[in-house]
Amino acid sequence: MRHSISLFLFLFAVWLLLSGYFETLLLVLGLVSCAFVVWIAKRQDVVDHEGHPVNLRPIRWIQYTFWLIGEIVKSNIDVARRVWHPKLPISPTIVKVPADADELRQVIYANSITLTPGTVSIDLTDATITVHALTREGAMALEQGEMARRVRGVRRPE
Amino acid sequence: MIFAVAACAILFTMALTLSRGILGPTTYDRILAVNSFGTKTVLIIAVFGFMTGRPDFLDIAFVYALINFVGTIAVLKFFEYGDLGGARSPDEFES
Amino acid sequence: MQLLTDILSWITILTGSFFVVTGGVGLLRLPDFFTRLHAVSMPDTLGIGLIVLGLVLQAGFTQTSTKLIMIFLFMLFTGPAATHALAKAALHGKLKPLASEKKDQEESSP
Known part of the structure; x- marks a missing residue:
């Protein structure tokens, strides 16, 4: 029930942000369509704990976001330099990095790896992420495990 | 003015992406090109809306x-399973 | 003030366009599928981010900016998912990555 309510509130917030009209008729239409979507989601059995991660630490989360933006900017510049370089100095490497057992942390970690240009997570089996890196340096930086350490702090330990 | 410059850059990139889609040796290269092309389409619609002073284009x-993401996933799923509905067997649903 | 935001948005949009073009060039220049994935993730993150930032600076604090930021966030969340699905499908489709497998993985996690 808690997850349905949070889904409904989220959907209605999106409706308000996208429409920008506050007339009674449109608000009622919004409420009805949000309720309808929640009903469909219930029927499809997709409303569960994955839809609403409640035990994140907000401050760590914001810190992590800013750190990740910095990393993305740095690796963007690096990859752009390599692409424009006449000799194309790349050394594609495949490396396996250990991830946390927790599902949400795995998702955050793998998505962060993919978001950073120069590293793409290509497979995830038994809490081990297979990463394709554009350069050997990128692979080594990932193996240092700073990103993994920061991801671990994002969620409260159970 | 600045919007015109950005639109030119995006159009140029779309041409490059399209040529990768035509050249692409494997199917995955082509899907990648189409996905990237869709991203650029979103960008150019947004920039074009600003250029003509009609941000409703957003x-x-x-x-x-939305369509770009769903389309990419649908094509990939079709390739991997040969069927759009067959990832889970029917008896896994309880209703 | 108007001039300042104009100059800032010029800079961000130009830089974003540069990253978008770089992504396109990388898509053509890089030698195999898995390396091309990296080229595509460039305009998907910083390219879109900077262009959207420039447009937001132009639009000011309005509903238009809200929509722009929503588009950006949506693409930020779906981009990795699409890329990962592509890479995984390619790997299952017996596409060999042009890469050296690194066996000696020193476990740096506790």
């Missing part, structure tokens, strides 16, 4: 972003 951009 709604279209938003819908295009």
Whole structure:
């Protein structure tokens, strides 16, 4: 029930942000369509704990976001330099990095790896992420495990 | 003015992406090119809306972003399973 | 003030366009599928981010900016998912990555 309510509130917030009209008729239409979507989601059995991660630490989360933006900017510049370089100095490497057992942390970690240009997570089996890196340096930086350490702090330990 | 420059850059990139889609040796290269092309389409719709002073275009951009993502996933799923509904066997659903 | 935001948005949009073009060039220049994935993730993150930032600076604090930021966030969340699905499908489709497998993985996690 808690997850349905949070889904409904989220959907209605999106409706308000996208429409920008506050007339009674449109608000009622919004409420009805949000309720309808929640009903469909219930029927499809997709409303569960994955839809609403409640035990994140907000401050760590914001810190992590800013750190990740910095990393993305740095690796963007690096990859752009390599692409424009006449000799194309790349050394594609495949490396396996250990991830946390927790599902949400795995998702955050793998998505962060993919978001950073120069590293793409290509497979995830038994809490081990297979990463394709554009350069050997990128692979080594990932193996240092700073990103993994920061991801671990994002969620409260159970 | 600045919007025209950005639109030119995006159009140029779309041409490059399209040529990768035509050249692409494997199917995955082509899907990658189409996905990337869709991203650029979203961008150019947004920039074009600003260029003509009609930011309402953003709604279209938003819908295009949704369709692009769903389309990519659908094509990939079709390739991997040969069927759009067959990832889970029917008896896994309880209703 | 108007001039300042104009100059800032010029800079961000130009830089974003540069990253978008770089992504396109990388898509053509890089030698195999898995390396091309990296080229595509460039305009998907910083390219879109900077262009959207420039447009937001132009639009000011309005509903238009809200929509722009929503588009950006949506693409930020779906981009990795699409890329990962592509890479995984390619790997299952017996596409060999042009890469050296690194066996000696020193476990740096506790």
